[in-house]
Amino acid sequence: MVALSYSNTAPSVPVLAFDTQAEDQAFPRIPTLDVDPFAIDFFADPHPTHEVLREAGPLVYLHKWNVYAVARYAEVHAVLNDPATFCSSRGVGLSDFAKETPWRPPSLILEADPPAHTRTRAVLSKVLSPAVMKTLRDGFVAAADAKVDELLERRSFDAIADLAEAYPLSVFxxxxxxxxxxxxxxxxxxxxxxxxxxxxxxxxxxxIARSAPHQAYVQAQCQRENLAPGGFGACIHARADTGDITPDEAPLLVRSLLSAGLDTTVNGIGAAVYCLARYPEEFARLRADLSLARNAFEEAVRYESPVQTFFRTTTRAVEISGYRIGEGEKVLMFLGAANRDPRRWDDPARYDITRKTSGHVGFGSGIHMCVGQLVARLEGEAMLSALARKVKSIAISGEITRRYNNTLRGLESLPVTFTPA
Structure with a gap:
């Protein structure tokens, strides 16, 4: 049950600098919702609550965590594309780095603002350029073909562990x-x-309690001496030799790519297979026109939104669609809700591989768009193309279980059976 109320000032929110009586009367009351967007029951099926969030207003207040939130496409897109007003350097999660110590050294990409972000982002843009992706394409396509051939021999398997995870882990x-x-x-x-x-x-x-071995591994792998020549990691370190970044910054940039370049791809491919299994008519359209492979992956990212949420922090008092909030406020963006906003998308709850997906925020938008998006798109297109060429049908053959995460939406297990073409 979602409770809805209204107040001129949200509970426990400090009085804002502009809150004179006249100004209070000049702005509408902010809807306050009794929603916990980090509860397991919310993760299990967020779409009904997403609709409540969108319909409550362009800006709402979630008193459970003392944050403001935007769930409509227009406002989410606007916040993502105004880094001067909605900063990332105070953390893109609930924690405010101006008030709390980060659990790890902040990311030089995700948790940075211009001009510092501009310099480091330029390095990753060169390392992961479209030209570099072209050099990887043949190898990624061959690996996708080999993986599908292997799975066709088995016929029945888990599409998450054996495909969505196994394929990216075989190439990335x-x-x-x-x-x-x-x-x-x-x-x-x-x-x-x-x-x-x-x-x-x-x-x-x-x-965090289980993280020590994982953090130790990643920290070691980010060091120059542990990275093979010619790989993305070595190319990042080479930018320290040219002065584009410092030697201390290079391992942190490698770390950013390790976390950004894998999970979005795994959950994106998992979402695509899940969609194609549930919408056999769309899989038939893909099999009839292989040029739709890229868009079929993009539509799966829009439809399922593997990355569901991100936060920003206001740098000044700001008006959002007629409402006003102060400096230093956390704003939660519901990317998944924006990607199904009927104000932006026709029939948004339908998976349609011919839909014009341009503008979806599944990879973010603006200067902080996912640094691993080109890798994800290459792997997604390669895998869906291989499936369309080699597989006649995808049938769900067992119980589906979901993997719960505070930010990501994906499956733990997706048993399927492939019928060869």
């Missing part, structure tokens, strides 16, 4: 230049990072 660590030993730490580490953006609930506490 090599592209990074990681050592073979210890790669089983990569997914738990990425899950930890995204859990840590949430509140101090059981998910976050358990992830």
């Amino acid at each position: 660590p090599d592209a990074m230049g990681l050592q073979k030993e210890g790669r089983e730490n990569l997914l738990p580490y990425a899950g930890l990072v995204f859990n840590a953006f949430g509140p101090p609930n059981e998910l976050r506490q358990n992830a």
Whole structure:
């Protein structure tokens, strides 16, 4: 049950500097919702509550965690594209780095603002450029084909562990230049990072409590001497030689790529297979037109939104669609709700591989768009193309279980059966 009330000033929110009586009367009351967007029952099926959030207003207040929130597409897109007003350097999770000590050294990409962000982002943009992706395409396509051939021999398997996780883990660590030993730490580490953006609930506490070996592995792998020549990691360190970044910044940039370049891909591919299994008519359309592979992946990212939420912090008093909030306020963006906002999308609850997906916020938007998006898109397109060429049908063949995370939406298990083409 979601309770809805209204107040001129949200509970426990400090009085804002502009809150004179006249100004109070000039702005509408902010809807206050009794919603916990980090509860397990919310994660299990967020869509009904997303609708409540969107319909309550363009800006709402969630008193459970003392944050403001935007769930409509227009406001989410606007916040993502105004980094001067909605900063990332105070943390893109619930924690406010101006008031709390981060659990790890902040990211030079995700948790940074211009001009510092501009310099480090430029390095990753060169390392992960479209031209670099072209050099990887043939190898990624061949690996996708081999993985589908292997799975067709088995017919029945778990599409998460054996496909959505196994395929990216077969290509991305090599592209990074990681050592073979210890790669089983990569997914738990990425899950930890995204859990840590949430509140101090059981998910976050358990992830941090178990994190020591994962953090130790990642920290070691980020060092120059442990990275193979020619990989993304070595290329990042090479930028320290040219003065684009410092030697101390290079390992932190490698770390950013390790967490950003894997989980979004795993959950995106998992979402795509889940969609194609539930919408066989869309899989038939894909099999009839392989050029739709890229868009079928993009539509799955819009439809399921593997990254559900991110936070920003206001740098000044700001008006959002007629409401006003003060400086230093946390604003929670519901990316998943924005990606199904009927104000932006026709029939948003339908998976349609021919939909014009341009503008979805599944990878974010603006200067902080996911640094691993080009890798994710390449892997997603390669895998869906291989499935369309080699598989006639995808049938769900067992109980589906969901993996719960404070930020990510994905499945733990998706039993399927493939019928060969």
